[in-house]
Amino acid sequence: MRWITISSKRTTFMYFTLLFLLYLLYVLNTSLVDKHVRPVNIAGPISHYKSAFFQLAALLGLNLEQGYEYRRFEKNVTPIKKLPDALIIGVKKCGTRALLEFLRLHPDVRAAGSEVHFFDKYYHMGFEWYREKMPPTLEGQITMEKTPSYWVTKSAPKRVYAMNPAVKLIAVVRDPVTRAISDYTQSASKRPGLPPFEEFALLNSSIQWGGTYSVDASWPPVRLGIYARPYRRWLRRFPKSRLLLVNGERLVADPAAEMVRVQDFLGLKRIITDKHFYFNSTKGFPCLLKSETKPIPHCLGKTKGRNHPRINQSVIDRLKEFYKPHNQKFYQLSGVNFSWP
Numbered sequence: 190m191r192w193i194t195i196s197s198k199r200t201t202f203m204y205f206t207l208l209f210l211l212y213l214l215y216v217l218n219t220s221l222v223d224k225h226v227r228p229v230n231i232a233g234p235i236s237h238y239k240s241a242f243f244q245l246a247a248l249l250g251l252n253l254e255q256g257y258e259y260r261r262f263e264k265n266v267t268p269i270k271k272l273p274d275a276l277i278i279g280v281k282k283c284g285t286r287a288l289l290e291f292l293r294l295h296p297d298v299r300a301a302g303s304e305v306h307f308f309d310k311y312y313h314m315g316f317e318w319y320r321e322k323m324p325p326t327l328e329g330q331i332t333m334e335k336t337p338s339y340w341v342t343k344s345a346p347k348r349v350y351a352m353n354p355a356v357k358l359i360a361v362v363r364d365p366v367t368r369a370i371s372d373y374t375q376s377a378s379k380r381p382g383l384p385p386f387e388e389f390a391l392l393n394s395s396i397q398w399g400g401t402y403s404v405d406a407s408w409p410p411v412r413l414g415i416y417a418r419p420y421r422r423w424l425r426r427f428p429k430s431r432l433l434l435v436n437g438e439r440l441v442a443d444p445a446a447e448m449v450r451v452q453d454f455l456g457l458k459r460i461i462t463d464k465h466f467y468f469n470s471t472k473g474f475p476c477l478l479k480s481e482t483k484p485i486p487h488c489l490g491k492t493k494g495r496n497h498p499r500i501n502q503s504v505i506d507r508l509k510e511f512y513k514p515h516n517q518k519f520y521q522l523s524g525v526n527f528s529w530p
């Protein structure tokens with residue numbers, strides 16, 4: 190009789206220990222999965238129970254998996270399309286494509302290949318349309334998109350904020366004089382016979398006040414180099430800490446260093462390093478080694494890194510003078526001195 194009591198106590202104890210272990214494994218299993226980004230489906234919760242059960246069985250020395258994959262540390266296996274977590278909002282001709290291509294080396298970044306133009310052209314299509322344009326991402330990966338015209342779209346800050354007030358923003362900036370020439374070079378490549386840069390940059394009858402030229406600030410390639418105005422507009426909606434300014438010149442001279450800043454800002458592990466870049470002297474720009482182990486060289490296409498026409502030095506000097514106060518304003522607002530000449 191006494192033996193039966195002891196035996197049943199032991200069984201009850203074993204029973205509760207097993208239940209406790211099962212519970213513990215279930216909690217451990219579910220805590221490793223972020224349910225927020227998981228699509229709603231019953232397969233997820235069921236798989237937690239399954240794996241907890243198999244783990245418990247394994248602890249007891251039994252192999253009951255019979256072809257089931259061991260899923261304890263597995264992240265979500267169903268890629269889903271999300272609205273962007275981060276955006277490259279500009280600036281046109283400052284190296285936005287290069288930045289996106291560099292970021293794509295990171296395994297935790299997925300980006301839309303082409304410019305989506307949602308916040309400037311297609312906002313009326315709605316967020317669901319926008320989400321569909323995004324690549325599928327796994328849990329832990331961030332979704333990105335780049336459209337440089339967002340920088341100067343007046344309604345963009347408000348619209349982006351409506352999508353996600355916690356979104357991270359990146360703007361690449363470069364010396365506005367070189368940026369203007371780059372912008373013109375792009376137009377000239379599409380329209381052979383376009384009058385020279387100087388004719389657009391300076392106003393007609395521009396020799397005033399004993400030889401000083403007057404800059405045409407309404408010409409888009411010139412106007413776009415006044416960074417302070419759009420920057421201030423973005424700062425009305427987003428804190429400075431959420432808008433990273435990438436130095437376009439450094440992105441060419443030392444891409445790895447600039448990518449450290451970008452990865453830190455996006456909360457990514459520092460995976461993109463100097464091992465991913467080499468300087469291609471024919472192209473005159475850094476190109477990519479797509480994988481550290483099996484390096485595949487890759488340069489940006491022909492439309493990136495074009496030869497610029499030679500511009501009259503006096504026009505360049507006049508543009509530099511023109512931009513000086515605007516640059517100072519921008520340095521003041523951003524707290525960064527880009528030292529553009």
Ligand SMILES: Nc1ncnc2c1ncn2[C@@H]1O[C@H](COP(=O)(O)OS(=O)(=O)O)[C@@H](OP(=O)(O)O)[C@H]1O
Binds near residue numbers: 281285374495
């Ligand atoms: N690694 C690398 N390879 C090639 N080009 C590079 C690179 N890094 C920065 N850049 C500079 O990027 C300029 C084009 O800028 P964007 O990509 O922002 O142009 S666009 O607005 O998307 O049209 C492009 O301008 P151009 O030189 O006038 O072609 C380049 O100066």
